[in-house]
Amino acid sequence: AQSVTQPDIHITVSEGASLELRCNYSYGATPYLFWYVQSPGQGLQLLLKYFSGDTLVQGIKGFEAEFKRSQSSFNLRKPSVHWSDAAEYFCAVVLTQGGSEKLVFGKGTKLTVNP
């Protein structure tokens, strides 16, 4: 079945350290991939998306993600984490089912940033 997996439920990093959040997808064709961020008690905001072309995608807030077809991955990275990056991060893939397209989310990775 087509799906998206985020293996890490919770990650803790120190402020200023680098960050990588993992996302793996299961999809036959070239996927449409997204990363969203959710601050506590709020809605989601799009960080970046990949449709085609350059496999390294730049997003807002200094985030980037790299699409690796051979590994079925779309990992999110940031070279230096700020305390304000503490949030929950969701990877998502567009799923085609029954002639319609829907956005399917992973279960999320909660990021804690230590001072």
Add this chain to the structure above:
Amino acid sequence: SQTIHQWPATLVQPVGSPLSLECTVEGTSNPNLYWYRQAAGRGLQLLFYSVGIGQISSEVPQNLSASRPQDRQFILSSKKLLLSDSGFYLCASGLAAYNEQFFGPGTRLTVL
């Protein structure tokens, strides 16, 4: 960009009571609209989506229903709430699944 409004922000309801959550959208016309439910550690579950007025698709069998009486209004309802309906409900708007979805601030529903 689009702005999504949701109300109420929080709601505490007894089991068996009715429910009505409202979502309105500004800054776009004829969007696709979505209702998601978010439970702790379970990500976002798509409940309903709508591609136009009066057009509703249900993703998960349940005692909830959705309606779209106007182009930029999306309502989530229930006649009798269950304990399992507790959660964080998010409304989203987008031009298509391939495009960015804009999310509202959410409604925290607690069923007691």
